[in-house]
Amino acid sequence: MRVVIAEDLALLRDGLIRLLGAFGFEVVEAVDNGPSLLRALTTHRPDVAVVDVRLPPTFTDEGLRAALEARKQVPGLPVLVLSQHVEQLYARELLSDSSGGIGYLLKDRVSDVKQFVEAVRRVAGGGTALDPDVVAQLLTRHAREEPLQQLTPREREVLGLMAEGRSNAAIAAKLFVTEKAISKHTNNIFGKLGLPPSEDDNRRVLAVLAYLGG
Amino acid sequence: MVEIHRYGDSLEDRVSELLRKYWRRALSCTLPSLLRGVLQIVVAFAVNLPLFIVAVLAIAFIPLGVGVVLVPEVFRAIRSVADQQRTWAAEWSGVKIPVPYRPEPAGLGPFRRLGRLLADPASWRDLLWTIVNVPVALVLGVLAGGLALYGLEGIFVAPWLAWVSDYGWGPFWPLKDWGVVGIAGPVVLGAVLIAVSGPVGPVFLKAHALFSQSLLAPTRAALAARVEQLAESRSETVDASAAELRRIERDLHDGAQARLVALSMNIGLAEEMMKHDPEMAAKLLAEARESSGTALTELRDLVRGIHPPVLAERGLDGAVRALALTLPLPVDVHVDLPGRAEAPVESAAYFAVAEMLANVVKHSGAARAWLQIEHSGGRLIMIIGDDGTGGADPAAGSGMRGIERRLAAFDGTMAVTSPPGGPTVVTLELPCALSSPRISPSSGTG
Numbered sequence: 001m002r003v004v005i006a007e008d009l010a011l012l013r014d015g016l017i018r019l020l021g022a023f024g025f026e027v028v029e030a031v032d033n034g035p036s037l038l039r040a041l042t043t044h045r046p047d048v049a050v051v052d053v054r055l056p057p058t059f060t061d062e063g064l065r066a067a068l069e070a071r072k073q074v075p076g077l078p079v080l081v082l083s084q085h086v087e088q089l090y091a092r093e094l095l096s097d098s099s100g101g102i103g104y105l106l107k108d109r110v111s112d113v114k115q116f117v118e119a120v121r122r123v124a125g126g127g128t129a130l131d132p133d134v135v136a137q138l139l140t141r142h143a144r145e146e147p148l149q150q151l152t153p154r155e156r157e158v159l160g161l162m163a164e165g166r167s168n169a170a171i172a173a174k175l176f177v178t179e180k181a182i183s184k185h186t187n188n189i190f191g192k193l194g195l196p197p198s199e200d201d202n203r204r205v206l207a208v209l210a211y212l213g214g
Numbered sequence: 215m216v217e218i219h220r221y222g223d224s225l226e227d228r229v230s231e232l233l234r235k236y237w238r239r240a241l242s243c244t245l246p247s248l249l250r251g252v253l254q255i256v257v258a259f260a261v262n263l264p265l266f267i268v269a270v271l272a273i274a275f276i277p278l279g280v281g282v283v284l285v286p287e288v289f290r291a292i293r294s295v296a297d298q299q300r301t302w303a304a305e306w307s308g309v310k311i312p313v314p315y316r317p318e319p320a321g322l323g324p325f326r327r328l329g330r331l332l333a334d335p336a337s338w339r340d341l342l343w344t345i346v347n348v349p350v351a352l353v354l355g356v357l358a359g360g361l362a363l364y365g366l367e368g369i370f371v372a373p374w375l376a377w378v379s380d381y382g383w384g385p386f387w388p389l390k391d392w393g394v395v396g397i398a399g400p401v402v403l404g405a406v407l408i409a410v411s412g413p414v415g416p417v418f419l420k421a422h423a424l425f426s427q428s429l430l431a432p433t434r435a436a437l438a439a440r441v442e443q444l445a446e447s448r449s450e451t452v453d454a455s456a457a458e459l460r461r462i463e464r465d466l467h468d469g470a471q472a473r474l475v476a477l478s479m480n481i482g483l484a485e486e487m488m489k490h491d492p493e494m495a496a497k498l499l500a501e502a503r504e505s506s507g508t509a510l511t512e513l514r515d516l517v518r519g520i521h522p523p524v525l526a527e528r529g530l531d532g533a534v535r536a537l538a539l540t541l542p543l544p545v546d547v548h549v550d551l552p553g554r555a556e557a558p559v560e561s562a563a564y565f566a567v568a569e570m571l572a573n574v575v576k577h578s579g580a581a582r583a584w585l586q587i588e589h590s591g592g593r594l595i596m597i598i599g600d601d602g603t604g605g606a607d608p609a610a611g612s613g614m615r616g617i618e619r620r621l622a623a624f625d626g627t628m629a630v631t632s633p634p635g636g637p638t639v640v641t642l643e644l645p646c647a648l649s650s651p652r653i654s655p656s657s658g659t660g
Contacts, residue, residue: 053527060527085514085523089536108510111503141542 001124004046005030006037006063007082008055012107016050019110023117034062041070041077048124052107053083053090064090075099080123082107086131088138095128095209100202103129103165119165128165128205135163138212150192158185163208167201237409244362244408247415250306251359254422257295258351265292266345282324289331292340296430299347303423307416311423314339314432317627317645335436343429350425358418361411368404373397451623454616465516473509477502525564529554533564534585541575546584553648555594559624563587563594566617566628566642570598573613578602578638589648596642604636617642 003025007013010032017027029040033056041049049070055062067079080103081094094102103123109131110116119129139160142148151159161171168186172179186204190197193211198204269288275281293315300311314336322330331337368383375381376389376396383389384403389396432440484498517523525533531549538545554560567585574583580602587596608614608630618628626644 054523085518087524087536088539089524089528089532092539106510108507111506137540141540144542 001025002028002046004040004049006051008032034066037066048078050080076101078123086133091134098206100126105131127202130164135160147193155189159189165205243412248359248362251355254351255355258348262344262347296340299426307420307423309423311427311431314436339429354418354422358415361407365404365407368400372400447622450619469512470509473505477505530560549587555646559646562620569613569617570640574600594644594646599639602636604632604638605634606632606638
């Protein structure tokens with residue numbers, strides 16, 4: 001799997017190259033600023049890009065903008081955005097074209113190597129990986145509202161994991177139950193929230209996020 | 215021969231060059247002085263005089279109630295005329311007249327607004343200027359513009375008019391009886407007057423500017439009061455930032471720093487155990503990872519409290535939108551800023567808004583809130599409203615008092631209207647300039 005990395009701190013950049021290399025990714029280019037990121041993304045068209053939000057020259061949201069711009073030119077280009085802090089505002093902007101292949105995680109998550117690599121693979125496959133912090137914020141924001149209050153605690157837990165972008169199988173593994181039990185939960189959730197049921201993992205996630213974000 | 219020719223030529227050249235230069239300079243002063251002098255007179259009679267009369271009437275009508283509404287409006291008009299005079303004094307004569315008015319918090323009731331206005335000595339000095347300026351502008355305006363005007367009349371009007379009527383001009387009266395001198399005289403004298411008016415006109419304009427300065431600039435007492443206010447807000451700011459630094463130090467010392475110590479200890483232990491107890495080593499490493507995660511979370515919260523990263527990345531606009539998205543109630547956000555304020559102002563504005571919105575969440579019981587930010591008249595204006603139960607008292611809450619202090623460091627003001635039963639509306643104002651046009655984000659969501 002070909003991957004482009006954008007990270008301005010040499011220590012972290014080398015760490016990411018080593019980490020992804022160890023799991024069989026081929027790092028085609030590692031850049032340290034916004035303009036070269038946009039160029040690298042549009043010329044290499046990698047299977048997935050791992051991008052830091054804040055990059056030179058302005059040290060603002062250079063990386064995010066380059067990623068959004070690249071996705072305009074190459075629709076559906078899978079991008080996993082990493083940041084020291086997560087903002088719902090940015091999550092919305094990343095998900096706004098609803099074509100999948102989006103990840104948005106705190107940099108801390110890299111320390112759980114297995115989960116991080118799984119997230120990169122999921123994004124490369126057109127799926128979604130949303131940081132638990134963002135999902136938790138979304139859920140607290142709507143916690144007081146009517147349909148969410150009808151969910152059982154277990155269903156709320158499943159909804160959170162679903163919003164992060166996990167498949168039924170992954171949720172089942174995480175909660176130590178069968179996949180069948182999870183699919184029963186998800187059907188209940190979709191029923192209570194009035195969302196159309198869908199087998200496609202990614203469409204399912206986007207429906208949940210649209211529901212929570214709106 | 216050649217030498218002499220050149221010499222003569224250059225002397226002639228020099229003289230004519232000098233004359234031309236003098237005339238050009240004189241004329242370049244004459245026409246503006248003329249127009250400015252006339253403008254001063256016109257403003258004095260057409261604006262100052264009626265305004266003064268209306269102001270006196272409005273003050274007289276205060277007991278009848280009409281004046282309560284009328285007086286602030288009249289004084290606002292007087293201030294804008296005075297501001298125009300300040301601009302002219304600076305542009306025409308280089309006389310700087312600082313603005314002495316005390317900042318007026320928005321959202322005051324009509325009586326308090328009137329009280330503040332009448333208690334401000336600058337208001338009364340403005341009023342005095344409004345009436346005294348009428349005769350002063352007349353005399354100085356006539357001297358500044360009149361010389362040139364009279365000279366022009368001497369050249370272009372007087373000689374011809376004499377033959378139509380019995381008109382005379384200056385010393386030539388009646389002109390007809392003076393014959394040829396009666397025609398040539400006014401032309402020559404007029405030219406002299408115009409030549410003289412060139413350097414003289416600006417002097418009278420400057421005299422007028424200095425007169426305006428004596429009444430429109432802040433008095434010594436006002437400056438002293440201002441110095442006192444600045445000293446107070448400065449010491450409050452210094453105290454607040456020292457307390458802030460102490461808090462940060464404590465948070466770092468007890469939080470991230472302590473966790474990093476534990477972390478390196480765990481890693482060191484794991485290193486030791488690697489050989490004879492790999493299972494224990496793995497457990498220690500897992501613990502180390504967990505405590506590094508906690509340290510990172512604490513650092514992130516700390517950074518948010520010092521300067522939210524999204525504020526650095528997206529400015530006030532993006533930061534308040536991001537903030538609104540994290541609140542448990544819907545907030546309508548309208549931001550209309552053509553540029554970005556300076557970083558300290560932006561930060562003060564952000565934390566003020568954040569504190570107000572936190573109050574809405576904690577105390578108001580509101581179902582909705584709204585936030586409006588715009589920049590007008592050199593001020594950043596932030597209005598936060600909610601549909602809650604009202605009854606917010608800025609004196610009671612230390613949070614609101616803290617915001618007021620924080621804004622005072624920038625000469626900002628806070629006004630709260632919160633009747634029991636609601637709604638609560640808080641208006642924050644910060645004087646500031648906006649710089650460089652905004653680099654708009656690639657996506658307009660939010």
